[in-house]
Amino acid sequence: SSASAAAPAPAPFQISFEFFPPKTDEMEATLWKSIQRLAPLTPHFVSVTYGAGGSTRERTHHTVHRILQETSLVPAAHLTCVAATREEIDAVADDYWNAGVRHVVALRGDIPGGDAPYFPTPGGYAYAAELVEGLRKRRDFEVSVAAYPEVHPEAKSPQEDLDNLKRKLDAGATRAITQFFFDNWAYLRFVDRARKAGITAPIVPGIMPVTNFTQTAKFAKVAGASVPSAFAKHFEGLEDDPETRKLVAASLVAEQVTQLAQAGVKEFHFYTLNRADLTYAICHLLGLRARTVQADRGTEAAS
Numbered sequence: 001s002s003a004s005a006a007a008p009a010p011a012p013f014q015i016s017f018e019f020f021p022p023k024t025d026e027m028e029a030t031l032w033k034s035i036q037r038l039a040p041l042t043p044h045f046v047s048v049t050y051g052a053g054g055s056t057r058e059r060t061h062h063t064v065h066r067i068l069q070e071t072s073l074v075p076a077a078h079l080t081c082v083a084a085t086r087e088e089i090d091a092v093a094d095d096y097w098n099a100g101v102r103h104v105v106a107l108r109g110d111i112p113g114g115d116a117p118y119f120p121t122p123g124g125y126a127y128a129a130e131l132v133e134g135l136r137k138r139r140d141f142e143v144s145v146a147a148y149p150e151v152h153p154e155a156k157s158p159q160e161d162l163d164n165l166k167r168k169l170d171a172g173a174t175r176a177i178t179q180f181f182f183d184n185w186a187y188l189r190f191v192d193r194a195r196k197a198g199i200t201a202p203i204v205p206g207i208m209p210v211t212n213f214t215q216t217a218k219f220a221k222v223a224g225a226s227v228p229s230a231f232a233k234h235f236e237g238l239e240d241d242p243e244t245r246k247l248v249a250a251s252l253v254a255e256q257v258t259q260l261a262q263a264g265v266k267e268f269h270f271y272t273l274n275r276a277d278l279t280y281a282i283c284h285l286l287g288l289r290a291r292t293v294q295a296d297r298g299t300e301a302a303s
């Protein structure tokens, strides 16, 4: 019948995009151009990162509110434990809830200032698992949490890190999003270990479309992600050649995502770094197509 012919084909993959709150008007303009470019790919949600310190917190709120007001995207607000009391964090969560936010990515948070050892704030949530519990008790948020295929750098052992992930999910989180990685085997082995440990929630790979290799190698070191030597080699000599770097980056991330899809992965989270082009291209390769506004009214239209 014509009714069934008009029914939207199921999307082959579920995707989500991560953005960071912009610091300047110029960065804000770049972010909004990227959001407008990526929105027609109809992501499941878009998440906005959160930093310690008043000004970055305000920027996260502003970005989340603007997404709610100006787009039909579903925002997921990141929230962290660091440098705040439970009351302060609960108040932020309430504000989000009252504004219509229904999805939170609950994290311990990066240590402000970098290298210092982590100490819980007196009167605060000590770890992400406690934050998940606190949020779920308070409101019916959908909660996502972080997972580390190559083990969180501060974890005592891989087993304790996996136990921690299980605690976060048992506390009411329903999805894990991984730290970025370049070694697909590390991810696939990790998912396997998690399943054997009784974790059933989706463990969505976090994909970082790299263009600035030097900067990414620094991030990777801090995040405990390994950079395969072949990967580093592909960027050798391209320090002053951003055009070629971008083409190389595109082919590498295409290969990474294609391999994961072949291994059965159905959901991807993209660390967009507020840029649309590479992420858009990878989503296109995955078979995702921009939908026109009519799709929102239930009449599938691909553009």
Ligand code: FAD
Pocket: 048, 049, 050, 051, 052, 078, 079, 080, 105, 106, 107, 108, 109, 110, 111, 126, 127, 128, 129, 145, 146, 147, 152, 153, 154, 155, 156, 160, 161, 164, 168, 177, 178, 179, 180, 206
């Ligand atoms: P947790 O799950 O609390 O774990 C932190 C460490 O403590 C682990 O080593 C764990 O094994 C250990 N641990 C847990 N519980 C205990 C316990 N009871 N006793 C002893 N050790 C314990 N950072 C930001 O600041 N803002 C963001 O917006 C942000 N977004 C992120 C999004 C994703 C998808 C990911 C993967 C990371 C993000 N980060 C962000 C970084 C994150 O905050 C850091 O990686 C942080 O160091 C750990 O956060 P977590 O939520 O994984 O912590």
